[in-house]
Amino acid sequence: MNEIIINYIHKRVKNLRITIKRDKTVMVQHPLFMDKLLAQQFVSKKMPWIKKHLKDLDSQRRYWGEGDFLYIWGKPYKKKICISSHNQVQIQDDTLQVSVKEQSQIDFAIKKFLRECLKSEALFLLEKWQRETGIKANELRIKDMKTRWGSCNIDKKRIWLNLRLVHYDLKQLEYVILHELMHIVERGHNKRFYSLLDGYMPDWKTSRKILRNQQPL
Ligand SMILES: [Zn+2]
Numbered sequence: 001m002n003e004i005i006i007n008y009i010h011k012r013v014k015n016l017r018i019t020i021k022r023d024k025t026v027m028v029q030h031p032l033f034m035d036k037l038l039a040q041q042f043v044s045k046k047m048p049w050i051k052k053h054l055k056d057l058d059s060q061r062r063y064w065g066e067g068d069f070l071y072i073w074g075k076p077y078k079k080k081i082c083i084s085s086h087n088q089v090q091i092q093d094d095t096l097q098v099s100v101k102e103q104s105q106i107d108f109a110i111k112k113f114l115r116e117c118l119k120s121e122a123l124f125l126l127e128k129w130q131r132e133t134g135i136k137a138n139e140l141r142i143k144d145m146k147t148r149w150g151s152c153n154i155d156k157k158r159i160w161l162n163l164r165l166v167h168y169d170l171k172q173l174e175y176v177i178l179h180e181l182m183h184i185v186e187r188g189h190n191k192r193f194y195s196l197l198d199g200y201m202p203d204w205k206t207s208r209k210i211l212r213n214q215q216p217l
Contacts, residue, residue: 004050006043008036016042020053020069020076023210064110070096071167072117081106089113111163115142118166118173125170125177126159133200135184149211150176152183168210175207 006026016039019027030039043050053069053076069076077096084099087109091097100109122140130136138157145151145162152159159180165173178201186193197204 004054008039010036018043018046018050020050021074023213024054026050064107064114070110072096072114073121073166074169111144114166115163118142118161118163121170121173122161122165122177125174126181129174129178129181129200133178133181135181137181137184150180152180154183154187157184168214172207172211175201175204176211178204 004026005024006028009027009029010032011029013029013031015031016034017029019029021027026043028039028043030036030042034042064070068079070079071077072091077091077094079096079098081098081100083102085101086099087101087105088099089096089109089112096110098106098109100106119140119142122142126137126140136157137159140159140161142161142163144164145160149162149165150160159177161173161176161180165176179197182193182196186196
């Protein structure tokens, strides 16, 4: 395994908290009463858990039901799967509670839930950027795409988003939405296109870089 990068943040929190981000950096927030050395000792005991978690990140790209964790808006949730009389997926604190009628429905149930998560945030952000830019899209659709984060059918003014955007920070989703919305007025990736983007979202390159370092699948 590659070197593990751990960032320590000393702040006003009750307990030490370890968060593993999608880009595989590990964030450790430790309370004011706990110094870094003590936090490091604590983290070294948690190393097997951290390593397992990092390994899970790779498998998650293949199946929604695989791996112990699932990322939603950049935050990992531990999956708890149970068999129940009806399908239901919900977030409870740091856990994704997945109830399914049978094992074979896990992937389907999780995917449906993620689609709803993405759709509600995406519609909100699309609304916001339509207001800001005065550009209108007719429709927003979601698809599990293999090679692209988003696309735009310019004639139909229809924006497509990759379902897997739900794993990343909202900032990245916002960038993809703005990017595709811009295509309605500028088809090509030319000077005009980029200067429009610069005007509305000066830090858009950061989001592009994050997404380029990841494969949609
Ligand atoms: Zn484009």
